[in-house]
Amino acid sequence: MQSKKHEGTTFAVDIPLEITDKECNKSDTGISEKVNLTGVNVLLAEDNELNAEIAAVQLEEFGMNVERAVDGKNAVEIFRNHPEGAFDVILMDIMMPEMNGYEAVKAIRAMNDRPDGKNIPIIAMTANSFAEDVQASLDAGMNAHLSKPIVIDEVIKTIIRYVYH
Numbered sequence: 001m002q003s004k005k006h007e008g009t010t011f012a013v014d015i016p017l018e019i020t021d022k023e024c025n026k027s028d029t030g031i032s033e034k035v036n037l038t039g040v041n042v043l044l045a046e047d048n049e050l051n052a053e054i055a056a057v058q059l060e061e062f063g064m065n066v067e068r069a070v071d072g073k074n075a076v077e078i079f080r081n082h083p084e085g086a087f088d089v090i091l092m093d094i095m096m097p098e099m100n101g102y103e104a105v106k107a108i109r110a111m112n113d114r115p116d117g118k119n120i121p122i123i124a125m126t127a128n129s130f131a132e133d134v135q136a137s138l139d140a141g142m143n144a145h146l147s148k149p150i151v152i153d154e155v156i157k158t159i160i161r162y163v164y165h
Contacts (some may be wrong), residue, residue, distance in 0.1 A: 001119075012068040033047060034065075035062060035156055035160070036062070036063055037063050037159065038158070040062075040089065040163060042066045042089055043090045043091070044056060044067065045071070045072060045075035045092045046091070046096075046125075052068050054082075055125075055155075056068060058152045060154060071098040072094040072101055074094065075099075075102050076108060079111075088120075088121075089120065089163055090120060090121070090122040093126060094133075094137070106119070121143045121163060123142065123155075124149060125155070126147065
């Protein structure tokens with residue numbers, strides 16, 4: 001470590017890494033290259049701009065079409081303003097302004113004029129991962145609960161489980 005007043009500090013860090021000839025690619029993580037979800041329509045409710053962008057890019061790499069809602073209220077509006085069957089799955093953050101994910105799911109499930117609202121797969125994606133958080137998601141009407149930071153293979157497996165049941 002070197003330090004000079006009014007100039008800053010320089011740190012040196014040694015990180016032991018194993019050198020290998022093995023190539024690392026998406027298929028090493030599991031399902032990534034084996035799955036084609038082209039045409040699956042996703043409503044992504046996420047208030048954090050960066051999280052939404054990362055999730056959208058990852059989902060679009062699998063051929064999915066992603067429409068983003070900026071909060072729960074917006075998710076309900078988007079769902080209501082699209083024709084029945086427009087979305088195959090909803091990915092719902094929980095902690096959002098205006099209307100949280102639990103409230104949004106209850107509103108979508110309660111739409112009497114939209115039968116697809118009662119059975120569209122809705123997957124919670126939240127940093128809250130205690131057992132009571134999972135139960136709260138299920139009690140609100142969600143089909144599944146995934147913890148953030150999201151692991152794209154888990155998201156894909158969950159989407160497959162509910163969209164292609």
